[in-house]
Amino acid sequence: MAESYRRSHWGHGLFVLPYLTVFAALLVFPLFWSVWLSLHKVDLFGSGRFVGLTNYARVLADPVFLQALRNTVVFVALSVPTLVALGLFCALALNRTTRATSFLRGLFFSSSVLSVATVTLIWRFVFIPGDGLIPMIFGQLGLQPINFLSTAGWSLLSIGVATVWWCLGLPMMLFLAALQQIPADLYEAAALDNASRWRMLTRITLPSIARTVMLVTIIQIVMQFQLFGQAQLMTNGGPSGTSRPLVMYIYEVGFVRWDVGKGAAASELLFLIILCAAMVQYIVSNRKAEG
Amino acid sequence: MSASIEIANVTKRYGTLSVLDDISLSIKPGEFVVFLGPSGCGKSTLLRMIAGLEDVTQGTIAVGDQRIDTLPPGKRGVAMVFQSYALYPHMTVAQNMSFGLENIKVPKKEIVRRVRFAAETLEIAHLLDRKPQKLSGGQRQRVAIGRAIVKEPKAFLFDEPLSNLDAALRGRTRLELAQLHTRLGSTMIFVTHDQVEAMTLADRIVVMHNRKIEQIGTPIAIYRRPATRFVAGFVGSPAMNFIPVRNISQNGNGASIDTAGLGTLDAAFRLPAAFSSEGATLGIRAEDISVLPAGQPGIPLIVEVVERLGDRTLVYGRLSDGTRLTAEADGRSEASASDRLEIALDTSAIHLFGADGVAHHADGG
Ligand SMILES: Nc1ncnc2c1ncn2[C@@H]1O[C@H](COP(=O)(O)OP(=O)(O)O)[C@@H](O)[C@H]1O
Ligand SMILES: [Mg+2]
Numbered sequence: 001m002a003e004s005y006r007r008s009h010w011g012h013g014l015f016v017l018p019y020l021t022v023f024a025a026l027l028v029f030p031l032f033w034s035v036w037l038s039l040h041k042v043d044l045f046g047s048g049r050f051v052g053l054t055n056y057a058r059v060l061a062d063p064v065f066l067q068a069l070r071n072t073v074v075f076v077a078l079s080v081p082t083l084v085a086l087g088l089f090c091a092l093a094l095n096r097t098t099r100a101t102s103f104l105r106g107l108f109f110s111s112s113v114l115s116v117a118t119v120t121l122i123w124r125f126v127f128i129p130g131d132g133l134i135p136m137i138f139g140q141l142g143l144q145p146i147n148f149l150s151t152a153g154w155s156l157l158s159i160g161v162a163t164v165w166w167c168l169g170l171p172m173m174l175f176l177a178a179l180q181q182i183p184a185d186l187y188e189a190a191a192l193d194n195a196s197r198w199r200m201l202t203r204i205t206l207p208s209i210a211r212t213v214m215l216v217t218i219i220q221i222v223m224q225f226q227l228f229g230q231a232q233l234m235t236n237g238g239p240s241g242t243s244r245p246l247v248m249y250i251y252e253v254g255f256v257r258w259d260v261g262k263g264a265a266a267s268e269l270l271f272l273i274i275l276c277a278a279m280v281q282y283i284v285s286n287r288k289a290e291g
Numbered sequence: 292m293s294a295s296i297e298i299a300n301v302t303k304r305y306g307t308l309s310v311l312d313d314i315s316l317s318i319k320p321g322e323f324v325v326f327l328g329p330s331g332c333g334k335s336t337l338l339r340m341i342a343g344l345e346d347v348t349q350g351t352i353a354v355g356d357q358r359i360d361t362l363p364p365g366k367r368g369v370a371m372v373f374q375s376y377a378l379y380p381h382m383t384v385a386q387n388m389s390f391g392l393e394n395i396k397v398p399k400k401e402i403v404r405r406v407r408f409a410a411e412t413l414e415i416a417h418l419l420d421r422k423p424q425k426l427s428g429g430q431r432q433r434v435a436i437g438r439a440i441v442k443e444p445k446a447f448l449f450d451e452p453l454s455n456l457d458a459a460l461r462g463r464t465r466l467e468l469a470q471l472h473t474r475l476g477s478t479m480i481f482v483t484h485d486q487v488e489a490m491t492l493a494d495r496i497v498v499m500h501n502r503k504i505e506q507i508g509t510p511i512a513i514y515r516r517p518a519t520r521f522v523a524g525f526v527g528s529p530a531m532n533f534i535p536v537r538n539i540s541q542n543g544n545g546a547s548i549d550t551a552g553l554g555t556l557d558a559a560f561r562l563p564a565a566f567s568s569e570g571a572t573l574g575i576r577a578e579d580i581s582v583l584p585a586g587q588p589g590i591p592l593i594v595e596v597v598e599r600l601g602d603r604t605l606v607y608g609r610l611s612d613g614t615r616l617t618a619e620a621d622g623r624s625e626a627s628a629s630d631r632l633e634i635a636l637d638t639s640a641i642h643l644f645g646a647d648g649v650a651h652h653a654d655g656g
Binding site for chain 1: 343
């Protein structure tokens with residue numbers, strides 16, 4: 001019986017065919033198509049001739065691209081660790097079943113269901129000069145108000161704050177799910193072993209959820225490299241491009257200026273960067289787990 | 292280093308649900324006590340209250356002459372072996388054993404000495420560098436016991452530690468636990484629902500049922516002189532036969548017990564004057580019922596099922612009035628289903644249970 005159970009039949013593949021079709025049409029095909037585009041001179045008037053790696057050279061020589069790349073890397077480096085740490089902290093704090101913790105879990109997760117337009121609207125109310133929440137608080141305290149959305153440095157940070165607020169729900173829920181997989185008797189054994197809360201955290205909890213930490217980090221790296229909507233709506237990349245992320249650069253090149261080949265080349269580069277970042281994270285944490 | 296344990300008037304409630312009701316028990320230093328009872332009767336709860344993993348609703352618990360029920364688990368001087376072993380999955384065997392000692396800042400050299408001693412005692416010295424998931428069930432079990440030994444506790448608490456092992460390993464580990472107890476001389480409390488474990492390991496058995504302690508006694512006392520009908524039915528395999536009583540008349544040197552299936556039996560009972568035959572039951576174990584050789588007159592039994600165990604044969608049948616009865620014949624018995632056998636009872640081994648479940652024994656008491 002085990003034998004016939006294990007033997008696979010090509011017909012079984014039919015079950016995944018619907019998904020495979022959608023996957024191929026919406027992901028695999030565009031991936032190759034954009035590779036093709038990035039190697040050609042393409043503009044509003046249709047596809048043109050093969051130009052090799054020219055588009056890539058143009059992108060890499062473009063100071064606007066380099067600025068956007070730096071912005072994005074800074075943004076990811078700030079937002080991902082914050083999301084992981086804050087998500088873990090919230091999960092640890094709410095890993096109990098009382099009415100208060102259920103309510104707070106729901107509250108923290110609820111921001112995730114909002115659309116990017118709503119999120120940016122809310123945070124514009126917080127940051128907007130004059131009537132915004134923070135400028136008002138600054139005024140009350142008698143401090144010189146900062147124009148968060150149009151000051152270099154602060155604008156990217158403001159986008160980061162809004163993003164963390166918006167995206168915190170998923171990491172928190174994934175961490176909560178992982179925490180609940182840890183058998184309760186491990187903590188009972190540790191209590192009998194006189195372990196302090198810190199020792200329980202570092203010797204039992206964190207090792208038990210290491211894989212989830214890695215998973216959440218990779219998901220967030222992939223997601224935050226694709227920052228677009230918040231930047232577009234909160235600062236429009238300003239002031240002078242200091243909060244313009246890579247996706248916004250691709251959008252402007254490809255769909256505003258219709259330099260489709262260059263836009264495709266930039267998006268291939270972004271794809272490679274995300275792939276490398278995720279793989280480095282995977283390899284590093286795997287090595288740490290084994291060592 | 293072993294200590295007495297004194298449990299005084301302990302009650303446990305979860306909200307309005309009462310789980311243990313006014314439990315009192317004293318355990319002598321070095322004693323091996325087994326809590327025996329059906330699932331859900333509160334054995335684990337009582338053990339966990341001693342360990343400090345559950346609050347005590349009412350009453351006190353003392354180890355040695357120190358009251359412990361208000362102390363945190365780690366400060367009570369007891370060690371517990373969990374049913375699931377609860378080994379720390381990300382630590383090696385050696386780290387699992389030394390974790391508790393590191394937490395209370397025992398010097399490194401002393402930790403090494405104790406871990407080595409425990410590992411040699413349990414024959415797991417070759418496993419010290421492995422992680423738990425690379426161990427078999429039996430090996431994990433030993434590590435869990437080792438983790439308790441290194442603490443040199445005043446008392447060991449075991450919560451059904453053998454129930455995850457296969458039958459052969461369970462028997463062997465049972466023996467080793469008995470040896471370990473002899474060697475360490477520590478106070479041990481062992482929770483189980485398995486009467487064989489209880490009978491073989493215990494100095495004394497505490498039979499629990501329905502939030503209460505039914506009886507505390509040596510394995511032989513529990514078996515020979517069960518205090519209640521519940522204990523009589525729970526301990527012993529096959530279970531004791533229970534036969535409804537019609538009437539009892541007491542005379543000078545005993546009682547005359549009238550039953551439908553067994554007829555009238557005379558036995559040396561000294562029953563209290565208030566004893567009423569209303570709702571009373573007669574109890575007798577299969578081993579105290581013998582099958583007579585063919586032709587000898589006795590009590591008729593129609594055989595329904597025969598179990599041949601090699602050294603003995605269990606005969607399950609019905610008496611003339613339809614009451615079920617199990618008798619024990621010798622291993623060469625040729626009885627088979629639907630045979631009609633003649634049986635005889637050892638009247639000195641009869642127990643009588645009043646309607647309240649309290650037992651009286653034919654040999655007095
Ligand atoms: N946390 C709890 N809340 C409510 N009831 C519980 C809890 N823990 C145990 N109980 C109840 O207490 C009773 C005794 O449980 P337990 O001590 O685990 O039994 P045993 O170990 O004898 O099988 C059971 O009926 C169980 O349902
Ligand atoms: Mg239990």
